[in-house]
Amino acid sequence: MREKIVLDLGKLPLYGMGTASVTWWGTLAFMLIEGTGFALAIAVYLYLMNLATAWPINAPPPDLLPGTLVTLVLLASLVPNVLVSRWAEQQNLRMVRLGMVIMSMVGIAPLIVRIFEFPALKVSWDSNAYGSVVWTLLGLHTTHIITDLVDTLVLAALMFTRHGGNPRRFGDVQDNVMYWNFVVATWLPIYGCIYWLARL
């Protein structure tokens, strides 16, 4: 078939930021998958809670301190996180490098507190269904912190290489920021579930 040229794409940029980037949409789709997973895990918690005559089952409510501390650390981490996103948008390599180092440390902090959070649940995963579901909720969220931390560390290292100045990397940083916001946002209902529903 004869081709008839009706459009010239030559002036388009070689890379799209934000909604023009396919990885942005891919990250969003993965967040939807994981968000559904979190929602279902919370649904399992509510289902088992609804079924039980007493809740928590044969255990005191979890200690508030470590979980609340994690919550505060995660909420505080949003400040540098949003700043990193802004610097990435301005393609300010020096500040993004600094921000990524800060975010790497900010990602490690809640993991350290979380080491104390598991014992603070005051129930073992194999004691009863209540123990199983709170350990699973906490474990599921911890996996997400670890995953994003590894991503942040690798990306931080990448920013210090010759690939760091590439605008494409700033897009990666923004996607990483978005994902960390998601990790923080999903924690809030889980926190409410584990610590406050058990106190109703």
Added chain:
Amino acid sequence: MNRPVAAPDTRDIEIERKRLTDALAETWKTPSGIWGALATVDHKIIGRRYIVTAFVFLGLGGVLAALMRIQLAQPEARLLGPDRYNQIFTMHGANMMFLFAVPVMEAVAVYLVPLMVGTRNIAFPRLNAFSYWIYLAGGTLLWTAFALDMGPDVGWFAYVPLSGPQYGAGKRADIWAQMITFTEISALAVAVELVVTIFKQRTPGMTLDRIPVFVWAMLVTSFLVIMAMPAIVLASTSLILDRLVGTHFFNPAEGGDVLLWQHLFWFFGHPEVYIIFLPAAGMVSTMIEPFARRPAFGYLGLVMALIATGILAFGLWVHHMFVAGLPRLGDSFFTASSMAIAIPAGIQVFCWLATLWDGRLVFKTPLLFIIGFIVTFVIGGLTGVMVASVPFDTQVHDTYFVVAHFHYVLIGGAVFPLLAAIHYWFPKLTGRMLNEALGQWSFWLIFVGFNATFFPMHILGLEGMPRRVYTYQPDLPWHGLNLFISLSAVILIAGFLLFFINAFRSARVGEVARDNPWDAPTLEWATTSPPPSYNFPMIPVVGSLHPLWDDRDSLAVANGLRTDRRELVVTTLAAAEPQAREASPRNSIWPLWAAIATTIMLIWSMFSPWAVVWGSVPVAVALMGWFWPKGTPEDES
């Protein structure tokens, strides 16, 4: 920070045709040899592999079905013992659902969607390669276990407590649960690729109302996968945890609940039916046009019906649990919603009938399968409305009536359209036509064989024959019909054999296909059969839903893309206006390493929870290798 646009000589402007296609072929090629084959990220090669693998699993599942029919042909048969029979019906169901039906629909989409939306590769092509390897590993795991007499024996839905630690000794249930993890990872990966391809890589001008219906169907299906599959991942993971580390999700003695399993399973399992059916419906809406020689009637209705089905699909799951003793009000709600889903299905059927009514029909094999589909699917849909009623369902639950119903909707509703699709798109996939005479023979054998095999099962069910029994006594009144069914299955199998023979033969010596042998209106027919590695020498630009019908002499295209960089057009979500010349990743072996590392971790984790800790290290390393920039032109920005 943007670097200047590359030197003009690498763009496809004012360049002689031969030089253009040579340069594109060099940039997009899959090198020959084993390494090239393992590292390729070409959606067409991966899509073909996916399709062939899924059909191998169909054949294997068919062998299991044949074994069951031989066993049930007469009372007190001794071919299979109860344990082997349990493994075989479990393997048949799990294999057909997880290794054939869902993957084959996604596989066809992996091949076709990028072509139909006019782009050069699927979004996240390396993830696509990874998803295939993971799928292959999951299927191999299941079948290897079966060969070692370790096949799951707990039914395709693996109800607890039968599959739990108390009754499911050994590793059989774990094999089932971990096979789920493999297939869900691969299905979710493909769903993400398809959503992003359809959202962002549609060719300029392909606004929402110019998207082919099959592509719409795959978009809705992908969202169903994304929203439904986490439920089964959560279910199978908690089952493994119950079995491996002593959690109590499904143990009533410690506050767990066995019905929780059924809720989680069917919250996935019912949408699963539509994950299989919606692509098939989309295929029919797309294929019906060239064979009715007119646009499909009611485009908007067809698309809205797909979306409505997708939403309603999440409100039906409890109708699989009507005999589980749930509150009456819940039963009534789910009866109503189950009947409501007949409305969008009906809208589609009437649109297809209207299209055929007003069309000038071309009775080639694909159209025969489409008509066979409409007939069979309507019968299956009607028995679906019947079992949506609680009193009726209570009567026929766990009988052969249900077996008949779901084979009508799954084979009639999905496999018939799929076979139509294979006959229709075979020339695009292979460059050769399927033999028409053999195609028509296989249609009639399959159509007659199918109905003769499965229709009597309704009667057997009403006569009280339960599902999943390995034999029955001679004094029960089921013998005659069972023998008839088994003999009819021979016709059905002969039809499938003929189809496979036709496919093998035609792929090698079939008539050479033209670019658009059916005179079809959608973009995949605007390129050669089979398409080159870069799909289109120049990106098509569309101004209507039927670009190849509206202008038969010429194809509107865009220029300005580079030839030395894997480049494709990213467009806006609704209006499909060009936004960027985005890079598409090159071939890479890392997805294979990542898949191998993931496979080791998943299999190991059936035996030790520490596998998740230590096994994730190689996975992380492989992912770093995958994403680390290699300084190719694709990194430019």
